[in-house]
Amino acid sequence: MQDRPTERPPAGGLGRFGIVLRLTVTAVFLGILLTAQLGRHDDWFPLGMLGQYGVAxxxxxxxxxxxxxxxxxxxxxxxxxxxxxxxxxxxxxxxxxxxxxxxxxxxxxxxxxxxxxxxxxxxxxxxxxxxxxxxxxxxxxxxxxxxxxxxxxxxxxx
Incomplete structure (x- = not known):
């Protein structure tokens, strides 16, 4: 009998859990950033009003x-x-x-x-x-x- 090679995911690839985790973290961060911007929360530095950085x-x-x-x-x-x-x-x-x-x-x-x-x-x-x-x-x-x-x-x- 011949040994069949075991199938493995490609090196460096993300599994289903890794993809879901990254998308969730990204969505949470963008939600916080959007809330801080729209709510005009100056005290949420560095996520608050980013316009303060617009002028040198x-x-x-x-x-x-x-x-x-x-x-x-x-x-x-x-x-x-x-x-x-x-x-x-x-x-x-x-x-x-x-x-x-x-x-x-x-x-x-x-x-x-x-x-x-x-x-x-x-x-x-x-x-x-x-x-x-x-x-x-x-x-x-x-x-x-x-x-x-x-x-x-x-x-x-x-």
């Missing part, structure tokens, strides 16, 4: 970090996360809308109302838009970080 920075320029500070009626002062589900606006949207907000600071009342609706029992007396200014030299931070007040708004309770 001047290696001898400045980087601005815009943030929101709430002053509460009970005297507390806290940094407030700028997200659509917290104040109705993301940091990027805030930076784009900043010229209009400076023209009419009363527009910040909408942020106050949204925050208070999302956090029952809180009473915001005032909001401040602030920026940390990071100066660059040769692409690296140079000098101390400057913190500056951009806009202040006091609500009816303040």
């Amino acid at each position: 920075r001047d290696p001898d320029g400045v980087v601005l970090d815009t943030y929101l500070v709430g002053r509460f009626a009970d005297g507390r002062i806290e940094r407030i996360e700028m997200r659509a589900d917290t104040v109705g606006m993301t940091r990027v949207e805030m930076e784009v809308a900043l010229p209009e907000l400076e023209q009419d600071p009363s527009r910040l009342a909408l942020l106050e109302a949204t925050y208070e609706a999302q956090h029952p029992g809180t009473d915001l007396a005032a909001l401040e838009i602030r920026q940390q200014v990071h100066r660059l030299r040769d692409g690296a931070q140079h000098g101390p970080v400057e913190d500056r007040l951009v806009l202040a708004w006091t609500g009816e309770t303040g």
Whole structure:
């Protein structure tokens, strides 16, 4: 009797399980990336808003970090996360809308109302838009970080 060679899959080929696993992992990753993009999740780095990488920075320029500070009626002062589900606006949207907000600071009342609706029992007396200014030299931070007040708004309770 002659021995028949045993059939083996070609070297380097994937079996059915390997193909299904790769397709599943790819689908999950693309789903997360799409959710982060469409949901505008800035805090999902590096999967969040990829538009932040679309423009080159001047290696001898400045980087601005815009943030929101709430002053509460009970005297507390806290940094407030700028997200659509917290104040109705993301940091990027805030930076784009900043010229209009400076023209009419009363527009910040909408942020106050949204925050208070999302956090029952809180009473915001005032909001401040602030920026940390990071100066660059040769692409690296140079000098101390400057913190500056951009806009202040006091609500009816303040």
